[in-house]
Amino acid sequence: MKVGIDQIGFYTPKWYVDMANLAQARNEDPNKYLIGIGQSKQAVIPNSQDAVTMAANAADTILSEANRDKIDLILFGTESGIDNSKSGAIYLQHLLDLPNDVQSVELKQACYAMTAGIQLAKDHVLAHPDKQVLVVGADIARYGLHSAGEPTQGGGAMAVTISADPRILAIEAESAHYVADIMDFWRPLYATEALVDGKYSSAQYIDFFKRTLTMYQQHTNTELSDLSALVFHLPYTKMGLKALKSILNETSESHANQLMKNFEASRVFNRQVGNLYTGSLYLSLFSLLVNADDLNSGDKIGLFSYGSGAEGEFFVGTLQTDYKKALHADHMQNLLRNRVEVTVTEYEAMFNSQMPLQAEDFETNYREDSAKFYLAGQQQQQRVYHQK
Ligand code: COA
Numbered sequence: 001m002k003v004g005i006d007q008i009g010f011y012t013p014k015w016y017v018d019m020a021n022l023a024q025a026r027n028e029d030p031n032k033y034l035i036g037i038g039q040s041k042q043a044v045i046p047n048s049q050d051a052v053t054m055a056a057n058a059a060d061t062i063l064s065e066a067n068r069d070k071i072d073l074i075l076f077g078t079e080s081g082i083d084n085s086k087s088g089a090i091y092l093q094h095l096l097d098l099p100n101d102v103q104s105v106e107l108k109q110a111c112y113a114m115t116a117g118i119q120l121a122k123d124h125v126l127a128h129p130d131k132q133v134l135v136v137g138a139d140i141a142r143y144g145l146h147s148a149g150e151p152t153q154g155g156g157a158m159a160v161t162i163s164a165d166p167r168i169l170a171i172e173a174e175s176a177h178y179v180a181d182i183m184d185f186w187r188p189l190y191a192t193e194a195l196v197d198g199k200y201s202s203a204q205y206i207d208f209f210k211r212t213l214t215m216y217q218q219h220t221n222t223e224l225s226d227l228s229a230l231v232f233h234l235p236y237t238k239m240g241l242k243a244l245k246s247i248l249n250e251t252s253e254s255h256a257n258q259l260m261k262n263f264e265a266s267r268v269f270n271r272q273v274g275n276l277y278t279g280s281l282y283l284s285l286f287s288l289l290v291n292a293d294d295l296n297s298g299d300k301i302g303l304f305s306y307g308s309g310a311e312g313e314f315f316v317g318t319l320q321t322d323y324k325k326a327l328h329a330d331h332m333q334n335l336l337r338n339r340v341e342v343t344v345t346e347y348e349a350m351f352n353s354q355m356p357l358q359a360e361d362f363e364t365n366y367r368e369d370s371a372k373f374y375l376a377g378q379q380q381q382q383r384v385y386h387q388k
Contacts, residue, residue: 003129011061013054039237043154052091053374087104110309111233112306138158142192142194143193149198172316178313185309220316228301229299265290
């Protein structure tokens with residue numbers, strides 16, 4: 001039985017900062033951010049959006065009467081959790097008006113958690129083929145103003161439904177994992193911004209990619225040339241490019257050119273949003289499927305997921321017949337097209353306006369937010385979520 005991604009939904013807030021402007025404000029050459037980092041625009045997250053509301057806004061685009069009553073499990077991957085105990089998945093279930101008998105859990109392993117959700121969902125559907133699983137990855141990537149990681153911030157959410165006979169991508173049974181206890185990126189409980197050893201993290205990412213790709217090839221007798229495209233977790237798009245270039249000498253020139261061309265298609269959207277942490281790999285997959293012009297049903301796509309700390313997984317999916325028809329490409333393109341540019345000063349003010357970690361009541365700037373689901377603030381130590 002084929003199991004995999006049946007639908008893909010996306011959400012990012014409506015504000016962005018231009019990376020050339022940010023570079024100038026930081027006394028950097030714009031090409032460092034545009035080419036060296038590989039980012040053109042960066043999503044700016046208002047204080048009225050958090051991981052829960054962004055997840056709801058993404059998931060809402062792929063829920064319909066046709067699949068609502070089939071979903072019996074929500075798996076919510078995030079490293080921007082809003083509570084140390086209660087799962088964001090329960091807030092999500094409520095906001096999406098999904099029934100009370102839907103099992104709902106939050107998963108954490110840095111940027112890897114959405115992939116963990118997808119693989120667990122696949123096994124769940126294999127055991128219950130008439131059911132579907134809603135898997136969501138939502139995050140705010142925050143490193144701090146003036147930090148080295150600042151040009152690799154961003155935020156948003158990806159949502160997928162995992163089902164039998166999927167319309168978009170059937171996921172192969174085998175995959176390769178590599179896990180090692182390293183400190184390349186982490187966020188202590190007292191911190192709202194991540195700590196990162198950027199150069200070390202980039203080197204570990206490439207090492208994990210090469211290891212898992214080799215393990216996958218050995219376990220499954222797969223040749224690199226069997227794969228029409230490789231998509232990557234993209235904390236910034238140059239990261240994926242570096243990983244891809246590290247293995248191009250292992251294949252023919254024409255195949256290397258094909259992989260490079262498809263990589264360019266796979267980073268179009270990520271370039272305009274920045275880092276989504278858990279959702280980044282799936283935004284890149286979405287970008288590939290919408291923007292590549294030489295992919296066909298039956299083509300195999302290799303996916304590399306990486307979550308700092310660190311866990312890597314390489315797995316493969318097969319494109320399904322008419323996969324393009326199942327993509328909500330217009331919705332996604334409209335969302336990106338209708339965004340509003342803010343100045344660097346406005347971005348800094350929005351960055352600093354995040355709801356503080358405090359017991360006192362707080363009201364967000366939700367009146368400026370046109371998203372369907374939003375965070376109105378905090379009252380009596382409880383988050384207050386609303387929908388339009
Ligand atoms: N034109 C073109 N490229 C330029 C340039 C210019 N004018 N100036 C610099 N560059 C290139 C550099 O050569 C470098 O390329 P390379 O990585 O291929 O060597 C790149 O731009 C970045 O420059 P660098 O000096 O290394 O930047 P930095 O010290 O400011 O740090 C990161 C960059 C990515 C390490 C930093 O932003 C970071 O730590 N981000 C977080 C990464 C992360 O999220 N990791 C964990 C999850 S996987």
